[in-house]
Amino acid sequence: MTAMAQALAEFRTHFGGEPEGVWEAPGRVNLIGEHTDYNGGLVLPIALPQRTYAAVRRRRDDLVQLASAGMPLTKPVHLADIAPGQPADWARYPAGVLWALAEAGYAVGGVDVAFASDVPVGAGLSSSAAIEGAMGAAASDLFGLGLLAGDAGRAKLAAVCQRAENHIAGAPTGGMDQAAALRSQAEHALYLDCSDGSVTHVPFRLSGPGLALLVIDTRAEHSNSAGEYGARRADCERACERLGIASLREVSAADLPTALARLGDERLVKRVRHVVTETERVRLAVQALNADDFAELGRLFIDSHASMRDDYEISCEELDVAVLAVLEAGALGARMTGGGFGGSAIGLVYAGAVAAAQECVRTAFAAKGFAEPAFIVAEAGGPGGRTRVPRGA
Ligand code: GLA
Numbered sequence: 001m002t003a004m005a006q007a008l009a010e011f012r013t014h015f016g017g018e019p020e021g022v023w024e025a026p027g028r029v030n031l032i033g034e035h036t037d038y039n040g041g042l043v044l045p046i047a048l049p050q051r052t053y054a055a056v057r058r059r060r061d062d063l064v065q066l067a068s069a070g071m072p073l074t075k076p077v078h079l080a081d082i083a084p085g086q087p088a089d090w091a092r093y094p095a096g097v098l099w100a101l102a103e104a105g106y107a108v109g110g111v112d113v114a115f116a117s118d119v120p121v122g123a124g125l126s127s128s129a130a131i132e133g134a135m136g137a138a139a140s141d142l143f144g145l146g147l148l149a150g151d152a153g154r155a156k157l158a159a160v161c162q163r164a165e166n167h168i169a170g171a172p173t174g175g176m177d178q179a180a181a182l183r184s185q186a187e188h189a190l191y192l193d194c195s196d197g198s199v200t201h202v203p204f205r206l207s208g209p210g211l212a213l214l215v216i217d218t219r220a221e222h223s224n225s226a227g228e229y230g231a232r233r234a235d236c237e238r239a240c241e242r243l244g245i246a247s248l249r250e251v252s253a254a255d256l257p258t259a260l261a262r263l264g265d266e267r268l269v270k271r272v273r274h275v276v277t278e279t280e281r282v283r284l285a286v287q288a289l290n291a292d293d294f295a296e297l298g299r300l301f302i303d304s305h306a307s308m309r310d311d312y313e314i315s316c317e318e319l320d321v322a323v324l325a326v327l328e329a330g331a332l333g334a335r336m337t338g339g340g341f342g343g344s345a346i347g348l349v350y351a352g353a354v355a356a357a358q359e360c361v362r363t364a365f366a367a368k369g370f371a372e373p374a375f376i377v378a379e380a381g382g383p384g385g386r387t388r389v390p391r392g393a
Helices: 003-015 089-103 127-142 151-168 176-183 227-243 256-263 266-290 294-312 317-328 351-368
Strands: 021-030 045-058 063-068 111-117 188-193 198-203 211-217 333-337 344-350 374-378
Touching: 003 021, 003 045, 003 063, 003 111, 021 127, 021 176, 045 127, 045 176, 045 374, 063 089, 089 111, 089 127, 089 151, 111 127, 127 151, 127 176, 151 176, 176 188, 188 266, 198 266, 211 317, 211 351, 227 256, 227 266, 256 266, 266 294, 294 317, 294 333, 294 344, 317 333, 317 344, 317 351, 344 351, 351 374
Parallel strands: 063 111
Antiparallel strands: 021 045, 045 111, 045 188, 188 198, 211 344, 211 374, 333 344
């Protein structure tokens, strides 16, 4: 059964009758630009074809009731009772979106929602932003908010979803994942400037040059709400204070040596060096993509991984082993992607060598006694929105 069909089936089982519609939003893979979003920097994610579906019907009252494939029905919560940490578990993400919409002055009401997803959960592919995006898209259409019609509305909705994640789910993330879920274009990477929210869509089709983007889910634990992500953010804020600037984006690659000399703290030096060089690598990656220079893109991936491993210190053994194994299998480049401390790595590999690269990673993982990794060959999918449900589905 497809995830869309599963969302419909869950809806009928838990709520009876038919939903008013189905909405969807994708997971994402970030090509390059890690931990730059909350520093006003540049990022370059693609939306995945894998998505989360939400079958939704408005209620006459202000209750929010949520179902998800394979989970018990959540306890209904009044819109007015949604608050930091409430409701618990995964329900915080969709409930948080309704809270953030109301906070932003949009009139929303109660809903029954059934979710199903084919975005791998816990793989660092933004399954939470996919839930938020699907809920936000549904609310926009059902409550007549009109936020899906153009990029300006979608940018507002992405910001609402980020607020849900920050305030209700308690994860101090930047806005990259929600932008990828709602503002991407199929067959393009989303070049997002987090200093002003502007986007450019960069063509991203690897089949022409005979390449593929292999995503390796290391199955290693990761969590953005856990302390390390917040600790990196706090380091960046401390560095900004010392430099007397509002955001690390104000430090250009040319200014970097002077800025580092003023920090006087080895840890902050490493953090700032990562953030500033990483934004520069995003700029160069876009140039490389526009010039079909995939060898250069691969080199930038390799430098980015080294910077995350050595300076930002957000990699882990599984990610390093995965990156090394695909490179040994002949990949043009490889890096960890997402928040770090586990989750997924990506490799830019020749299309004909995908199976061999997977085998290389499997062998390396087995030798280390790690869990069996999982793989996706990623393509750039379209943004979230209303799902066209086939008749009779
Ligand atoms: C997580 C966060 C994003 C971003 C990345 C790191 O995915 O949700 O906002 O900070 O980590 O680039």
